[in-house]
Amino acid sequence: MTEHSMSIAPTARAQEYTDRFRRFLDEDVRPLEEELAKHNVGTAGQPKLDSEGRMHPIVWEARREVQRRAGALNLYAPHISAELGGGGFNRVEMHHVEEFVYRHSGLGLGLAALAWTEGPNPASEHMSEAMRERYLTPLIKGQITAAFANTEPNVGTDVLGMETWAKQDGSDWILNGRKAWITNYHFADVYQVVAVTEPGAGTRSLTMFLVDADTPGLERGPDLPTMMDDGLTGELEFRDVRVPAENIVREVGDGFALAMSWINWRRLCRGGMCSGWGQWLITRAISRSQERKSGGRPIGDLQSIQHLIARMALEFYQARSTSLVAQAELDQWGAFEIPLHKEAPRLISLLKIINDEAFYRLADSAIQVHGANGLLRGSPEEKLFRVARNLRIPAGTSEVQLNAIARGLLREAAVS
Structure with missing residues (x-):
């Protein structure tokens, strides 16, 4: 390079x-x-x-x-x-x-x-030409919104363990099952649904379908009141939902690879998101330390507060540097290629966990600098602390990222 x-x-x-x-x-x-x-x-x-x-x-x-x-x-x-x-x-x-x-x-x-999870994503680039005109172009223009329906009530990280299934019926496919923890479930115009089409075929067992929100048999369930408190997460149920074959993304059996391209996209977006919010929290902490007085002096004169702000800067720079270097390397291989470069999963997991954990510590320090004001419900520090805690679970838990990193390193060692 x-x-x-x-x-x-x-x-x-x-x-x-x-x-x-x-x-x-x-x-x-x-x-x-x-x-x-x-x-x-x-x-x-x-x-x-x-x-x-x-x-x-x-x-x-x-x-x-x-x-x-x-x-x-x-x-x-x-x-x-x-x-x-x-x-x-x-x-x-x-x-x-x-x-x-x-x-x-x-x-x-x-x-x-x-564009966030309700917008266009790397998996949606694999739509057929006809589907691009119907879905992708309006998504790119912000005219419609989407939702990624992958997680199920009993299946999260173990994608291959999902139970939602699709069976071919003539030129159509019939979908049955439930999805949960779906962001934008209530408002989406179209869903990218991953379902089992060939049980027991491993990574070739899944297929991704595009399902219109008004398709008969598709029901939006109740909101799931998570700690994010934004009213965007809920359940979907599919009861004999008929989907035309042209609504398959890429090919039958490509669902796992497509799902991982979506998930890896969200993992990689952690870098810029955590860096941007981290800088914002550091700026606010510095201002707070200069404005808040204790004993007639700014609390920023206290070594304990200085150390909190210094540690926030440390977390920010370490995670940001990792993110940029890792993504520069991934750009050489193609971050969302199918099949994905053999070393890419390790780097993507490394980037996600470093940002998730660093931003959590940074947000915790931000609340400490702001004191009681940082605990106020809805304050930027309190909201981003909840966001930071949330980040360590979606798109693969921190523990799963450690597993992926270890597998990659051990595989390299076995080859060398």
Whole structure:
């Protein structure tokens, strides 16, 4: 690998994106946040919930408006291939973009301007040409939203243990089963559903289907009130749901690889997200240490507070450096190629666990610096501490990441 190919610096197009995004926050997002504040329905980061425990529809619609506007300006999906209508950014570029978005948006509506789990993802790039026009292009433009239906009530990390199944019936497939812990379950227009199509075939046993939200037999269950308290997580039930064969993503039997490309995407997004939010929390902690007095002096004069802030900076720089170097290496192999490079899973797991654990410690220190104010329900520090705790489970628990890292190292040792 050449020094140029391993560069971790922001490219000119990544810089141009962040410049445009800064203007978008000022010109589009800020007025929408001011309008949202008039309705007394909470904020994007701490929304009030409706009578069924779901995100208040006014907050949801404000987020959707941000997505539509970002899509119209080609800001929403820089991670999707350029030939499909996205920006074609690699993972190092996306780190810089995500870092900027999370740092400058904080917990505001600006976060909705960059596609998250309800937007287009690496797995959706494998849709057929006809399905791209129907689903992918509208997703890239922020015109519709999606949800990834993989996890089940009794199946999480063990993807191959899922019980939702699909059986061919003529040119269609019939889906039956339940999915749980699905983000955006209530609002999605289309679901990327992973189901068993050939039991006992190992990694070839699963297939991914695109299922419209209004398909007969598909029922949205109750909200699952998690510690995120955002009213976006719930259950889905499939009862003899008929799906046409053209709604299969890639090929029958590719479901496991496609599911892992989605999961690995979320793992890699930890780098920019945790870095951006980490910088935001450090800036807030420094301001707090200068403003808050104890004994007539700023608490920042106290060595104990200085050590807390220093440790926050330590966590930030270690995780950020790891993220950029790992993603530069992954860019050489193709972070979401099918099949994936044999060394990629180890690096992806390493990046996820380092960020998850570092951000958790950083968020904990942030609360300590803010004292009782940091414990206030809905304060940025309290909300991000809950986010940080949450991150250590979705897209593979910390323990699973350690297993993947160890397997990769032992496999390399066996070959050498």
